[in-house]
Amino acid sequence: TSCKLCHANPASGAPLTGDGPAWSPRIAQGPDTLLDHTINGYNGMPPMGLCVQCSEEQFLALISFMSGQHIQ
Template sequence: MRSAQHEHESAIKTPKQLIAAVVAGFMVPIVCIVLLVQYVTNGPKTGAGSDSQTPDMIAARIKPVSDDGFTFRDANGPKQLLSGEEVYKTTCAACHSAGVAGAPKVGDAASWQARIAQGYDTLVSHAINGLRAMPAKGGNPDLDDVEIQRTVVYMANQSGAKFKEPEVKAPAAAPAEGAAPAADAAAAK
């Protein structure tokens, strides 16, 4: 018969085996971690500085900031009116292309049907003055009323309406440069 002392035998029988088991207990996880780190960091790297000296990257760094979507306008020059499509793309598309905050999607005739039925003047009034979550002029106060009218026509026509493009009135002609000094001289006599 076996004694109670021999029932629970372990695989470690000598002090040398104990030391080997302890060392393996520490070294196996460390080696696994090192190998995992090597695996994760061994791919191709595109970090800062890897292609910073290529001609394209240098040109991108030194190009003027004004080339990144900024348009400088002469404040004294005549205002260049944008088309309805241009205003839609720059101002309105953020909400009306995705239906944000209940905005009707452009091209979705079902969501525009009731709005188109209210009439052109009502749509223009809502666009200029704002309605519910939509701010006045779509949040761009620099837009002219004619630009808003064009945009309403563009968006509604894309969604099933048959509105006509608004006419733009020409500004009053300024007197010729030579005529003004002559008129002032005649008034002085």
């Protein structure tokens, strides 16, 4: 739900949920970098994606869901 605030909002500049091409180069960075950017923040991406209670496993599941690509 907190991810959707931005990842379903074109005005936010975030890669949108289900937008495969926007996610591909990000997924290519690997799960460690993606998790690091999710937990510590990355440009317009706020630390923890505003979900302070989310676990690393939940972040990976969310990123898999939003990108439509499987992440370990």
